[in-house]
Amino acid sequence: MNTESNVLRESGVDSETVATASLSHTQPFYWSVRREVWENRWIYVGQLAIAAVCLFGFLINITRWLARMHGLATTNPMKHWETVALPYAVVAGVMMGTLILMSLFYSADALYSERRDRSILFWKSLPVSDLTTVLAKASIPLVILPLFTIAITLATHLIMLLLSSIVLPANGVSLASWWNELSILQMWGLLTYHILTAHALWPFPAYCWVLLVSGWARRAPLLWAALPVVAIAALEKLVLHTSHFAAVVGTRLIGGGAPTDFTAGEMFPFGPMTHITPGRFLGAPGLWIGFAVAAVFLTAAVRLRRYRDPV
C-alpha cells in the first residue's frame, strides 16, 4: 500500500520534471521574432535592393569623384575628409532613410496584417502570449531592422572600398594617403553608434505608436497613425501659434535632436571631428520619457491584441 503510493508519487514527480524540462525547450520569443523576419522578408530584401542601387550610383559617379580627388591638394585640408568620404557618407545616409521608412511601414503592418488575413486565429491557437508577440514585433524596429541596416551598409562600404582601391591607384591617387584621410574604422564605429541611438532607441516611441494603431485600425493603419499627429500639430499652430509638437515628432522620426552630440549642422554625423557621448545620451531625460511613452503604447497594444477580432 505504502510502497505503491510512493511509486505513484515518484512517477508523478518524474513526469512533472520531464514536462517542465521539455517545456523549457520552447523559445516563444525567439521564434516569434523569427516568424516576423520570415513573414517580412522585404525588410532585408528591400535594403539589399537599395544598397545595390547605391553601388550602381557609386559606379556611374566614380569619374566625377576621381576628379575631385585629384583636386584635393588645392583645397582646404579641413574639407579633405568630406571629399574623401563623400560617397560612403551618401550611401550611409540613403540606408538610414530606408531604415526609417521600413520601420514605419513594418510597424504599421505588424498587428494589422495578421488580423486582415485572419492568421491571428492560428497564432492565438498556440501557447504564445500576446505580450510575447507584441514585444517580438516591437523588437523589429528597435533591434532587428537597425542591425540589418548596419550590416548591409558596412557590406556595401566594403565593396566600395574594394572598388576604390582598384580605381584610385590606377588613376594616380595615393592609396595610403586616401586610406589615412578616410579613417574607415572610426566612421563605422560612429555609424553603428548613430544608427542604434538616433534611429533605433530615440524614435522607438514613434514606432510603438504606429504599432499600437496597427492593432486598432480596420484599414489604412499608417493613415490613422498620422491623423492625430497632424491634427494635434494643426491645432497647436492655430490656437497657440507654435509648432512644438510637430518639432518633437519630426525629430523623433528622423533621429535629429537626439543628444548624441554631433556637431551642429553636420549633414552626415560620422566624420572624424564628431565626438560621441554615450553618457549624455543615456542620461538624457528625453530618452527615458520616450521609453515610458513606448511602454504605455505597448501595454495598450497587448490589450488590443487580446480584445480585437480579425478585420
Place this chain on the structure above:
Amino acid sequence: MSVIEARGLRKAFSTTVALDGIDLRVEEGHILGLIGPNGAGKTTTLNAILGLTPYRGELKVLGRDPWNQRDELMREVCFIADVAVLPRWMRVSQALEYMVGVHARFDRRKAEGFLAKTAIAHHRKVRELSKGMVVQLHLALVMAIDAKLLVLDEPTLGLDILFRKQFYDSLLNDYFDGSRTIIVTTHQVEEVQQVLTDLMFINHGRIVLSCSMEEFEARYAEVMVKPEHLAAARALKPIYERQVLGRCILLFDHVARHQLAALGEVRTPNIADLFVAVMGNPRGPAQGAAR
C-alpha cells in the same frame, strides 16, 4: 474533472445577445457536436472556451480561466478556428520548425508522418496549396500536438466530399484515443453523425437540446407511416411531420418503438432532420431536453 464546465455563460455584443446563459459540461473522452443555424452562438461559445473573447458567467476549461490564461491553456488545447487561417506566406517546413519552437507538446515526427500521406511538399508555401491541402496541413500540425482538448469550428467548410470524409476518418483513426476530447461545429451534420458521442443544439444563444448519441437513438424515432395509419400516428403527437415522395414521415420523441412499428417502417432519424424539427418548432422537445 470535466474538461469544460460552463455555468450561465453570457455574451452580448452592442446590438445582439450572442450567448444567453449557456450551461455546458463536457467530460473527458467525448466528441461533442455543437449544431446550430448561422448566428446561433456556436462560434462565440467556442471563442469563449478558447479565451478569444471575454464573457460573463463561469467558465473553466481544464480547470483554467480561458480569458486570463489563454497562453497556458493553449499548451493543452488546440483548435482549428476556420478553414484558411494558416498564414499564406509560410512554408510547410517553416510551420514545422515554428511549432517545434513554441509548442512543448508538438511531435515533429508525427506531423511529418501525417504529411507523408498527403501530396504536400515541405518546400511549398501555404498560398500555393489548394484549400483541401491547407486543411490537411493544419490537421497534421494539430494532430501532432499531444493536447487534451481539440476544438474544431467548421473545419471542413468549402471542402469537397473526399477531403471531408478523409478529415473525419483520420481524426478518428489517427487522433482520437478515448482520452482526448473534441468539440466540433459544422453545417455538414450528416457527416459527423457517426463520429459524435454527444449532441448539442444551440439557437439564439441558448441550448435547445443536449443529449448523448445513445440517448438520441433511444429517444427519437422516425416512422414512414402508411397512409391508413396516419390518424393513429398523429394521435401519438409527433414533434415533426414532413412529406417525401408522397409519403408522410413523422418524427417522434419518447414513444416506444414497438408501438411505432405497427404504423410503418421505423428508423433512427438523421441529426439534420431532428435539427429541422427542433429549430422549426419552438415548442418542440426543448423543454424536456434542455435541462
